[in-house]
Amino acid sequence: MHTAADVAAPAKRPRGRPRKTVDERDDGNRRRAVLRHAARLFRRNGFDATSTRDIASAAGMQSGSPFYHFKSKQALLFAVMEEGMRSALQRQRDAMLDAGMESLEPTARLRLLVRNHFESLLGAGNDYIPVMLYEQRSITRSQRTALAELQGAYEGDWEPVLRALHAAGQLRADVKLARLMIFGALNWSVQWFDRRGEATLDDLTDAALALFLAETP
Secondary structure, eight states: OOOOTTTTOOOOSSSSOOOEEEEEEHHHHHHHHHHHHHHHHHHHOOOOTTOHHHHHHHHOOTTTTHHHHHSSHHHHHHHHHHHHHHHHHHHHHHHHHHTTGGSOOOHHHHHHHHHHHHHHHHHHTOHHHHHHHHHHSOOHHHHHHHHHHHHHHHTTTTTHHHHHHHHHOOSSSSSSHHHHHHHHHHGGGGGGGOOTTOOOOOHHHHHHHHHHOOOOO
């Protein structure tokens, strides 16, 4: 008869989720690589003129490999747009938190939002949002609805700032119309801004605020 000491205790099962294997981690990296290269090519060449072979080649993959992660080129396009909006929203929330947004004057709050928006649009490697702005005709209605919800959350962070500026007399236009026109003007910068030129994102931010805001009466 074995004593309790003679019987080996069963191995303890690790708590939490099992660790990902090297292959599983690599799959995540490959998916991000596909998104990154797809965003760059969609922005540079347009959705219709970009093939999955082009994307696979840019990512250093076999021609059919993107379909392991995305069932179609159209699904990949939507994933690029969704990734762009989710990242932009998170970046905006982080910037607001880091700056102590609620303690800032309304003009400083708008400056923060505008500068961060320019970074999402024009910063190095940020091709996702420009693709979303100009390729929405190539996604489905339900996908546009999903993106609209993320855009609503993103623009919703601007609403109290614009209302405060309106109350102070620095924003003369109707708040809703002002928001639409401000985003229209900022977003159009992807068509003409050249990072190799003399103007910086800070310069653009200064110009935008000078254009949108009136002096306090």
